[in-house]
Amino acid sequence: MKEIVKTFQEAQSILIVSHSRPDGDAIGSMLALGLSLQRLGKNVVYYNQDAVPFNLIFLEQSKSIQQSIPNKHFDVTCIIDCNAPIRVSADFGKFKNYKKLIIIDHHVPHHSPCGDLIYIDPQAPAAGVLIYRIIQAMGINITSSIAEALYTTLLVDTGCFRYSNTTDEVFKLAQELVIKGAKPWKVSNFLYDSFPRSRLKALELALKTLEISSCGRYASIFLSRKTMEKLKINYEIVEGFINYPRSIDSVIVAVQFKEVGRNLYRISLRSKGNFDVSKIASLFDGGGHCNAAGLELSGSLSKVKKQLYDRIEFSLGELRD
Amino acid sequence: MKEIVKTFQEAQSILIVSHSRPDGDAIGSMLALGLSLQRLGKNVVYYNQDAVPFNLIFLEQSKSIQQSIPNKHFDVTCIIDCNAPIRVSADFGKFKNYKKLIIIDHHVPHHSPCGDLIYIDPQAPAAGVLIYRIIQAMGINITSSIAEALYTTLLVDTGCFRYSNTTDEVFKLAQELVIKGAKPWKVSNFLYDSFPRSRLKALELALKTLEISSCGRYASIFLSRKTMEKLKINYEIVEGFINYPRSIDSVIVAVQFKEVGRNLYRISLRSKGNFDVSKIASLFDGGGHCNAAGLELSGSLSKVKKQLYDRIEFSLGELRD
Incomplete structure (x- = not known):
């Protein structure tokens, strides 16, 4: 981390990026770092392939995040909340206009990450916690805007202080950020x-589709394209229905089954306790964590359901043994 | 508070009670105090008119809470999370089998409370915070069961760390309780x-009743007795629908309008920011806090709605001025 701090301090122009379809941890971490580096007089540029979600645009400088790769040269490029340029965007893998690449993340890497300086801590409850540590190490005063961005990362990645990553350190940091x-x-x-x-209309319609297995141990909801189109909403709005x-x-x-195309379904899985849904997702080329994973399946809805339910029943059977 | 600590220390038998239809703050506070006093060797009895809600029975000793007034004499009776015996139960006003009455609450009293020792702090985010302070002052070690009970009070009364009473003190206490x-x-x-x-079926039906005012600034849902009877659920289950x-x-x-009898409605109010719904509730002999309050009104649903909406519109008008 010392090296990263030194590199930021010596750099003049810094590009900060994060993964596509960004969440509160990605956006909050990007802005917290950028706002902090600006306090040191650095020239900061933000890039994300996708737009900032509607419920995060209240964060200061969220409107400065560009959706196209800047055609400029940077002293430092910093990737946050993921550890591979390909997760930033398809084109970003080719972007080389920088002297040094820094990677700051809390996900377990699939492959050896390619950055010049790498700070990965899978124990950290949010990427924002790593950004906080770097800001502290740089001796930068946390303004209310920086505090708000960091608080957002905590809130989102601990599921509003509900997941098992809600440690005493999380509450200590929350306290400091409130101060x-x-x-x-x-x-x-x-x-x-x-x-x-x-x-709320979408929720009412989604609840109508609720199916509970005969054993009671798995349950699903379904969001059709028809519902989305009728209500003129996108999938961002129904976040959390699972x-x-x-x-x-x-x-x-x-x-949760979301119809994203003709005979194409994006499927989210959430589990309780130590039932590992990422293992199920990976069988279908999906991925994720123990309690939260995702995958895509094509075919008719009934076929897709059967395929997935068979696999879930099998894993539940193993759990019982 | 010193007097209260001294009284608890000198007492041998203590009756701990709270308001009817208890929530997580009431139950958590009762148990946290009781478990602590037992560590000092005190004889503790709990009384609440109503049963412990199903989602709070995981708390240690929740099954010890009696639903009838004990026919015994106590050195101390302690009322928590309300400040009038009548709020405990209709019969409890007549109960005098104690030497001293202690009241510990964070609600603004309507009338001068009748206890021998009174500790009311309306600034406290939960009654549990007052219990924590008393436990600290008595020098009692907080066990994991006590921590769990106190954590429950924080979680419930701050709306999962979402209401404006979520201060840095709340997070500091949460940190300590996790430790x-x-x-x-x-x-x-x-x-x-x-x-x-x-x-979830009740939620689907409740969402069907959603009404939003023409100004968009207030909205309601309605839960009928018919719905409750059809689904064989009680009002505890629909907690949080507001x-x-x-x-x-x-x-x-x-x-939220709940039909609790013929032409009788229990009404919950929740607000955002510093719009004080307890002021509205108190006009109808209800009570509560800035962001969460309740009241009862009788009459036809349309009459009850008009009465309340007129009052809300008036207060929203004042807000605008």
């Missing part, structure tokens, strides 16, 4: 209480 | 991910 000016109710309000009213089947007492595995 | 053995994921799982499946109208971007005040 520095982050307002929990304000951040929560933007993130989780500023939905368009159409979301928590509803997961909220049932007997349920260990929750499934 | 002492409270597991955030475990408590959250019992509280918010262990619902019977009928809850957060759905509250989740809409334009909404400042969320309202």
